[in-house]
Amino acid sequence: MKATAPIALGAAAALSLVTAGAAQAAHDGNPSPRVASYSYSLDPVQAESVPNSQATGSTRVKALPNGKVQVKVTASGLMPNAPHAMHLHGVDGPSTDMGCPGPAQDADGDGYVTVVEGIPSYGGILTSLTTTGDISAASALALDRFAVADEDGTLEYTRTFSQDAALANADTVQVVVHGIDINGNGAYDFEAGPSSLTDAAPLEATIPVLCGGIAN
Template sequence: MRITTKLGTATFGSALLLTLGAGMAQAATVADGNTMATLRPVALNGVNASGTAMVTVSGNRIDVTMAASGLLADSPHAAHIHFGADARHECPQASDDKDGSGTLNTTEGGPAYGPIVVSLTKTGDTSPKSGLAVDRFDTAPGGKISYERGSITVSPEVAQAIADGKSVVVVHGVDHNGNGKYDGETKSDLDPSLPTEATDPAICGVLAAAPAGGVQTGGGGTSTPDNGLALALGGGLILAAVGTGAFAARKATNRL
């Protein structure tokens, strides 16, 4: 009877540890982290603008803060997070100008940054389907963008790509002829009803791990819990569970 009880206790303890281990392994696969991109002018497109984007990843949700200046004032600027498994995970270079036009359109930048995975709209849908939802993107009053949106749901693949530093933030909209508006005879490669100026990439930056100390996302974002505290609490719960299991097993032994 004692041998059976001891084996039962050992089996219970092993099963508990295996269950806890599986839970910890599953938790480890969830994307989590703070990333930041410095937005600089896209090669060849003659933009004198700059900015910063910050993205906090928590599981399958992201919080985004972005600020930029020097863009075409009072005009809609589509902005996205781009990612493609086969992309170079970087901003386009002058050598990406495949048609020799002397400027880069969105398609030519694709091999560098990949397709749209998140549309940084101010309201409503944030999927790639809203990539050209002109009425829901920032219009850059005075040439400046101040954007903040939290709890955007993304796929696990996209969340992991952002956390791994493989995604790129691109803000579109340039003024090639310098007349203060989107126009010109060349049509957009994305929508022929628009001039290419409206959709050509303006500024770009790769999202990489943020500096130590974390990212300040502002008042509208969702805060990320302290990892050290979470680990400490997790460790305490594991010890408590193991202790409770052992105590229950000892009680069963005493009754036998």
């Protein structure tokens, strides 16, 4: 079963949860009188033992002088010809630096770091990095509106948008990319089980593959 249709579920609410215990930090000063630009590498979330999980990438988040935010994501080694959900994660409120999860966050020892297991590290969703339309947490799993990796597993994404939460927290967000073809059959299916968010979505479609941000 290939999961490419939007999944309108309580999953968005789960993803928008913010957990306690994040380190408080002052926001960085604007490096330019005109544009605040923050660039990070995107690193694998999963252990090397997870098949097809060792992608690489980079991201840049810009707070523009017109009050808009521009996000660019470049990644390679992703599942080819498939949409990849991407989000800005963090805390909308007091300046809070979150971080990226790694294999140590596999709390249940099943070999995978799921979306839910990653939330204590990267926080809730501030922005869904869709290609068109809504960018709120309600679009967290709208796979028909996320960027699609090409036949080589390369993804290029740029979008400029207006959103208060993204603008206010541009210097502390984590950028998270999801989707791994664990069984290598070229489709998001349920062989590895359901998502940690909802039984209606496969684990493969929601599992975090890359993460990067200020705390890493």
